[in-house]
Amino acid sequence: MLGSSAQSRPAWTAAPLPPAVEPGAPATHDWTFEAAEREVALLGADAPPVKAWTYTPEPFPVLRVRRGDRVRARLVNRLSEHVSIHWHGLRIPNAMDGVQYLTQPPVQPGGSFTYAFSPPDPGTFFFHPHCNESGQVGRGLAGILVVEGDERRKPDRELVVAVKDWRLGPDGRFLDFVTPEGASRAGTFGTLRSANGRRSVTETVPAGADLRVRLLNLDATRVMEIGIDGAEAAIIAVDGHAIAPVALDERGLETWRMGPAMRLDLLVRTPKPGGTARISDYFSAEPWTVATLTATGKPVRKAPLDPAILTRPVFPEPDLAGAERLAYTFTAASDSIASYAEAIGEDSVRRVLMDSLCVRDRTFWAINKLSWPNAADPRLPPPMAMLAAGRTYRLELVNATPHPHPIHxxxxxxxxxxxxIGGKPVYAADTVLLSPKERVEIAFVAAPGDWMFHCHILEHLETGMMGYFRVV
Known part of the structure; x- marks a missing residue:
């Protein structure tokens, strides 16, 4: 949420964002990912390495394409359990969405699967598996995808920062990723915080320069309150999609709250030579420094900060006048709440048996009084709703619990x-954070396919707070 000094924000919103520039001839990218266990130094050079799971030799790889490029990504599974790649936030064909049993068969140990798509939207995205997410993402199985093509003016430099907690003991071994206490409340938190696989990011930057920071919350549980001190800055995109710039107060008073799976793009005017700025999470018991920026050299820019460097998003705009309204309430489950299959009946189109990686043996959460199946009923449930492709839907989302839920x-x-609660402008996203007791409205144009809809606190989606829409 935003801080209290909204009346002091600069008048950056006076001019609308310009339209996007059409991409040129598409390039083709051929990638191979090998999901495997690899040793990663997370606790420092003097500590034993951590046996993480990664898609590439380096954790959290940053891959770059341009809007409209052709991507062919082959996933090879070298792990002991099946995996996939879900391309979080991308509007791509449903068959490429990477959800085991719903959009594709699981990639079994020793197997492979090739994803082929062209990203239609520029922005900051990431990718991860979609069964046993708490364990697989908990061990580090994730990567970052930057889709270029949204800048009308280039910043002087760019910095990508991926934040993730790790559940590690003093010996570097992983602790349980799921606990009943955490799964039934706000989640099981990590013991070690990190940014880009380190305890924090320390970066030397040009003085007086425009720095674009792509910040990703890849944690399974943690909600962050992002602010900055020591530099002028603005939020220029949410979940990869441009917004009219929103100021972040350089004293740390203006902030934006982001839950797991959410992204923020910032434009930071770096300090004067020798100065230091800190991007921090103020939602912790004690503020935690995400990144420290130390400025050096002669100032690059003398003109005041103008953060409106991006073009207008290109996704289909909802037709609110013709929207159909639906309502979804996110609650705790109870003994009286059955699985989808029991409550709605058999799905005549699809009845697939899932395995233990895709269901849990406990149910704590529900959407509209229905929970994703647990181990007692491993059938793929029917959809929450049948939607029509090309039609606008306006969803009312209600959090009836005392815990936050980032809904994706x-x-x-x-x-x-x-x-x-208020305090934010209208903006575009693929994940929205519902604070306790909050009521939010979202609108979108439905695209064909079976699309998951869930809380992105990973223990919550695994213990009931998940479903899907079928768009025909």
Whole structure:
């Protein structure tokens, strides 16, 4: 959420963002990912390495394409359990969405699968598996995808920062990723915080320069309150999609709250020579420094900061006048709440048996009083709703619990229209954070396919707070 000094923000919103520039001839990218166990130094050079799971030899690889490029990504599984790649936030064909049993068969140990798509939206995205997420992502199985093509003016430099906690004991071994206490409340938190696989990011930057920071929350549980001190800065994109710039106060008073799976793009005017700025999470018991920026050299720019460097997003805009309204309430489950299959009945189109990686043996959460199946009923449930492709839907999302829930819709970009808490502009996203007791409205244009809809606190989606829409 935003801080209290909104009346002091610069008038950056006076001019609308310009339209996007059409991409040129597409390039082709051929990638191979090998999901495997690899040793990673997380606790420092003097500590034993951690046996992480990664898609590439380096954790959290940063891959870059341009909007409209052709991507062919072959996933080879060298692990002991099946995996996939879900391309979080990308509007790509449903068959490429990477959800085991729903959009593709699991990639079994020794097997492979090739994803082929062209990213239609520029922005900051990431990728991860979609069964046993708490364990697989908990061990580090994730990567970053930057889709270029949204800048009308280039910044002087760019910095990508991926934040993730690790559940590690003093010996470097992983602790349990899921606990009943955590899964039934706000999640099981890590013991070691990190940015880009280190305890924090320390970066030497040009003085007086425009620095674009792509910040990703890749944690399974943690909600962060992002602010900056020591530099002028603005939020220029949410979940990869440009917004009219929103100021971050250089005293740390203006902040933006982001839950797991959410991304923020910042434009930072770096300090004067010798100065230091800190991007911090103020939601912790004690502020935690995500990145320290130390400025050096002669100032690059003399003109005041103008953060409106991006072009307008290109996703289909919802037609609010013709929107169909639906409502979804996120609650704790109870003994009276059955699985989808029991409550709605058999799905005549699809009845697939899932395995233990895709269901849990406990149920704590529900959407509209229905929970994703547990181990007692491993059938793929029917969809929560049947939607029509090309039609606009306006969803009311209600958090009836005392815990936050970052709600993610696969394969779509939606407009966040209203909030009972207020304080934010209308913006585009693929994941929206519902604070306790908050009521939010979103709107989107439905695309064909079976699309997951769930909380992105990984223990919550694994213990009931998950479903999917079928768009025909």
């Amino acid at each position: 819709l696969h394969g779509h970009v939606f407009r966040v229209l209203t909030s009972s």
